[in-house]
Structure formats: structure tokens, C-alpha cells
Amino acid sequence: MSNQDPFQPPTTRWDQPPVADPFGSPAPYGSQVPTYGAGPAYGAAPAYGAPQSYGAPPSYGAAPAFGAPVYGAPAYGYPGAAFGFGVPVTYAPWIQRVGAYLLDSLAILPYFAGLLYMTATSETGVNRYGSPTDQPTSAGALAFGVCAVLSLVLWGWNRWVRGGRTGQSWGKQAVGLTMQRDATGEPIGVWMAFVRDVAHYVDGILYLGYLWPLWDTKRQTFSDKLTKTVVVS
Numbered sequence: 001m002s003n004q005d006p007f008q009p010p011t012t013r014w015d016q017p018p019v020a021d022p023f024g025s026p027a028p029y030g031s032q033v034p035t036y037g038a039g040p041a042y043g044a045a046p047a048y049g050a051p052q053s054y055g056a057p058p059s060y061g062a063a064p065a066f067g068a069p070v071y072g073a074p075a076y077g078y079p080g081a082a083f084g085f086g087v088p089v090t091y092a093p094w095i096q097r098v099g100a101y102l103l104d105s106l107a108i109l110p111y112f113a114g115l116l117y118m119t120a121t122s123e124t125g126v127n128r129y130g131s132p133t134d135q136p137t138s139a140g141a142l143a144f145g146v147c148a149v150l151s152l153v154l155w156g157w158n159r160w161v162r163g164g165r166t167g168q169s170w171g172k173q174a175v176g177l178t179m180q181r182d183a184t185g186e187p188i189g190v191w192m193a194f195v196r197d198v199a200h201y202v203d204g205i206l207y208l209g210y211l212w213p214l215w216d217t218k219r220q221t222f223s224d225k226l227t228k229t230v231v232v233s
Helices: 094-120 138-166 170-175 190-198 205-214 222-227
Strands: 123-126 132-135 178-181 229-232
Touching (some): 094 138, 094 170, 138 190, 205 222
Antiparallel strands (some): 123 132, 178 229
């Protein structure tokens, strides 16, 4: 016969886990019976001061560490950061814009040089009505044509290609101005730079458009308003 008390749990061996007492008092609500070798419960916060596992991702919704970049935040120094993020924009003064345009106009010097050469080498002749007139020589006409094409290429490269891609023609760069989109602060592109130059014909009506930046809030000409551009310093 066994000497085991029938009201006591059976004796277990040393290498077997203990058997729960069916007649014992239950564990308090929320507590867990520890199991040998078991890790912390899923979702349980680590003990204060305990090091976080290497490479473990931060908890969902946790605030980023001080100085850590936030996904989607604009990078500091981005060209368009001055628009819409509280950074003030300084619109270009009228006199600086005039100076930049005069420097850009140096591109037409080859045109006038060719015209001067053609005029100087012209010969006196008679037109179809029998009246005396100056007629260009073949060399003079050729020189004028080459110089005219050269001026057009220089103007297009400086004002449309360079100005559209970087926002600065050589005149604007010399006086420290930049042309850009009003909404984003980005360069306007080659095509829009060409359209903006064509729109200057509207500015030439009584020269009112060229004078408009003197009292306009954003110092825009009519061509700036039509193409939604601004010039900043």
C-alpha cells in the first residue's frame, strides 16, 4: 500500500515539472504561472533600463528620437523649401531686373556687328525703279546672315535653355537673381522660358508691363503673371 495522503498532490520526480494542485487556491486575476525558460509575454513592455534588442524596430506609434528625420518632411535647403514653409521670399527689385535684361541683351551684339559690316561694304547701285541706292555685297550679306544666326543661338541658349533649366541667365546670375515658378520655386523649363520671352510683347504695349513691377506686390511683369513666374533675389 502507498503511504501517499489522498488529499495531497502526488509526489513528482525531480526531473518532471510540478503538477498543479487541483484543490489549491487559483492564481490572482491577470497573473501568469511562470514556466521555466519562457520569455516575456507578447506585447509586454521591457523592464526599465533593459537594453533593447539589436536591430529591433521601434514600437508602432512611438515618437522618433530627437533629431531623427521624419518620413515625408521636406529636406532643409531644398530649392522649393522657401515656398509654403514659412521662409520669406525676397522679390527682385525693378532696377536689378533692368540690369539683368541689359546684360542678357549683349547676345544681339553679333547681329549689329554683321549689320554694320554689311552697311559699310555695300555698293552704290540702281534699284528697279532706276533710283540710286546702296546694295549689299555678297560678302556683306553673308556676314550679316551668319551674325544674325549667331545672335539667335546665343539668345536662345542663354534665355531659354540656361534660364529655363537653372533659373539664371548670365545677366540674372551677374546681379544675383533667379527666375522660378511662383507656386513651387522650381525652374520653369526650356519651353516655358521661351513662352515667357514671347509674352514680353504684351509687356511692350505702352511699356506698361515693364513698369508694372514698380508697384506690384510680387514685382511681376505681365509676362510673369501669364506664365506664373517670379524673379527673386
